[in-house]
Amino acid sequence: MSKRPITVALDAMGGDSAPAEPVGGAVLAARGGIRVLVVGDEAGVRDALAQYDTAGLPIEVVPSRGVVSEGENPVRALRSNPDASIAIAAGLVQQGLADASVSMGSTGATMAASVLTLGVFDGLDRPALGGPFIALAPRMSVIDLGSQIDCRPSQLLSFAALGVAFSRTFLAIDDPRIALLSVGSEAGKGNKLVQETYPLLERSGLHFIGNIEGHELLADKAEVVVCDGFVGNVLLKYTEGLAAAVAHHLALTLGADSPAVAAIRGLAGNAEHAGGPLLGVNGVVVIGHGRSPATHVANAITRARDMIQRDVVNAMRNELASVLARAEGVRDA
């Protein structure tokens, strides 16, 4: 390891209020001792930085040109604009000038830039999205939350390996229990994907506890729950919508200042408003919500720092390799 301090490359052009909120987040994180390379349109970023007293803070500006927006085809956009902020941020990690990249921008663009620049682990086609997603269950990681939409059984097996390593290193959970999200608890219950994944997990050497159903998700039965990215993404977004609808309704009936309204927003929201890690790429990448205010951007930068310190990426790479090797062994035997 070099002696330079932990350094995070921040895509300052991603998110609904870029660059103002990302820059604000960079300042907060830098005050906390994290070195931040703020990647973005130079004039805009410097204007935003000028709002703060940054004297002595470990912040540097790295110029980029343009941004890949939510609606664009990410790969095409990155090819036509290799100097887009997210591409430059990923490049800084690849060149060893930063230890992690963080963006509040398009998930697709961040994923594409990370894959093209950093590459994915052996045995993966693409990265996964996952981790704790609801404050009510801060120790439960659900994988995938929207990256791999149509999955093969081997992909769900790889989610389990990534999730176990993430839980163990990042969440400090000793022996994470793994469950398959399904529509019945018995081994034969579920869709074709779940039915075919079940025996793979049984023979994986991981701590597989079987299927769990929707109502058991918050019942502390497993620390890692695997599902395809379609189901995971619907769950993630439905939780957000349900919390908003319930909070709205309670505000109307009990009054906006009812403690229940704040409690609902807290309970059903994302645990730490810190963004989600991209699992399976050769580097630490954290993707935050486009609506993140500066404080949440700072949380995402801090999460990236924690992932670096806890060596989460290497743990995930090694766990995936062991699980895949065991699966090969089983197949060959």
Add this chain to the structure above:
Amino acid sequence: MSKRPITVALDAMGGDSAPAEPVGGAVLAARGGIRVLVVGDEAGVRDALAQYDTAGLPIEVVPSRGVVSEGENPVRALRSNPDASIAIAAGLVQQGLADASVSMGSTGATMAASVLTLGVFDGLDRPALGGPFIALAPRMSVIDLGSQIDCRPSQLLSFAALGVAFSRTFLAIDDPRIALLSVGSEAGKGNKLVQETYPLLERSGLHFIGNIEGHELLADKAEVVVCDGFVGNVLLKYTEGLAAAVAHHLALTLGADSPAVAAIRGLAGNAEHAGGPLLGVNGVVVIGHGRSPATHVANAITRARDMIQRDVVNAMRNELASVLARAEGVRDA
């Protein structure tokens, strides 16, 4: 129509507290003027009925032998015991002695008995489960909620047809908007099933508004939302689990008597605790929760009565036939 009053066959052996709660529900419904044929173990049912003053009530006992339990393979169980309560109840409808059947027992057994005895609409392989499932959105039907787990695009098209007819007749919604549950709003977004279903719905002649995402489910965008039974069942059960977990947490922090606790249970619970209709069988069939107390059983019987009066089954059969005929026409053109 014969002049006999509307008659509902109730499976008194289904559910966690059978026959006590089903029988209690039959009494309540009969007091409301619905004729109920209580199907079950004769001695047990008569004992339960003896707890009530049933003089003059339109209740009759129809003896059956045994029950198909939750864990059994329904088709096998029905073959080996054709006199099980759910089989006798379905038979009463098939013979025209009852207009509907209602059960709080195994969903699989009710479905199997209904299919074997009453048959499904032309063009369907099996019935669907659907309807409003959360009090926050009492006008929104989600189909399928757990019957058809791995779906083909044509099945999602049929769910849309069934849902439109159900909404129009049972919920009195003039021009129900239909949406596909997906992970992005654009036409190309979603899993393979959603991508292939999209053009079928576009050409269906139905009021198709496109994809909606999880957070939009409670945003009053559509009255009929179609998804495969795996996704629907996970959503349904997750809602139940989330409401319970949030209510539990609020009870701990705000006190069990906080109005918010009751509000959460009310908002996220099933709208009317009336059980869900089985969609696509040649007869009215309502399946309630195994834990239903007598009042919910009575609601389910009343829902069955309403479905009969509103001629929901014929409307669904006709709508499905038109949609499938149009789809054929498109294919042939």
